[in-house]
Amino acid sequence: MQINKHSIQEYNQGQLQEHSRRYDFAASSVKDVEGVLQKLMDFQVAIPSWALGTGGTRFGRFPGGGEPRSLEEKIEDVGLLHRLNGASGAISLHIPWDIPTNASHIKALAAQHGLRFDAMNSNTFQDQPGQGLSYKFGSMQHVDKAVRRQAVEHNIEVIEHGVALGSDSLTVWLSDGSSFPGQLNFRKAFENTLESLQEVYAALPENWKMFVEYKAFEPNFYSMTVGDWGQSLLYANKLGPKAYTLVDLGHHLPNANIEQIVSLLLMEGKLGGFHFNDSKYGDDDLTVGSIKPYQLFLIFSELLEGMDARGMNHATDLGWMIDASHNVKDPLEDLLQSVEAIMIAYAQALLVDRKALAAAQQENDVARCQEVLQEAYRTDVRPLVAEARLRAGAALRPLQFFRELKVRENLIKERGRKTVATGL
């Protein structure tokens, strides 16, 4: 299904009066409103190919119909999102779920939709049909060198696919670890993993980055070999300047202070990528901003503070991606809500009065510090985000327009009710 620009303009026309009223009010209290709008327009969040179909839990999966059946259809879905919100201009692929059989055709198709290829993801947490050796007891940490080699070779293949598509980064998330005390020698597992990662690192093209993603638990429940930001940073530091830590919001133990983690990683120049989602308990992969929107804002506030301190470009110097799974909502609707939540938190963080905050911190004026942060957080920035979309030629209210157009019904007509996208 394609949405043409004209129908978006027509839709926006009908919304314009109400929008202008809300926008004028919101803009009147923002210092550099044009600067803020430009930053919002530049900011793009990558969509993972595996979030376009219905996820599931280990208890079951309830597909909603019209899921993308091929890599081409996944690109089309992200193209639809990008058309609607102007802020989803990249797709992140997972190999072997998304092997591009004809890379130049796939690259051209993505370009038609205004999309680029974000980080490539490898998969050594599942065994694939026909695979020689099993990852049941880990991949890069494995006691058997031959298994480690297989995992390294897979990652090198992923890099090659990425090069053909014009991507410039590799995300390595390992499920390696142990489920029972005594199962692993922690140090040997670390050393094996480091050695394997070094072999992959050596195969990185000059301009590529490697992101080492950590996760506290699951599928292993006693130890994870890349279990927290400390371990990830150890690997990244030992690997070299092209290696970075990747923070996934859902990959922490309960109540972890993620805003402090990103601040310190930025200070070290070692934060490379970011996966957005939300959670109540653990790696719940819920819609961004659905459970803890204030935490999302605080994280964004530290991200901007840390990036500005290093003169980094918000839009391009970190890999921004959603990493979520949709069990009960329409995946596309969920992704529209997620991107909206990210843009709102970003806009609020842009409004934080940094000078006032620094001054209050210097004076130990704790109450004032809170006031400054919450002044920004409690500002309704939705009209600013909508204005950025309007200027980008996207829809003022993407989700509402998605429903008006009956996008899902159309996709079901085109693709059928019983389609299942590749992924978990």
Ligand code: AFD
């Ligand atoms: C994992 C990680 C990761 C990985 C994905 C697999 O967050 O980024 O690639 O799920 O679908 O939990």
Ligand code: MN
């Ligand atoms: Mn992730």
Ligand code: MN
């Ligand atoms: Mn996860």
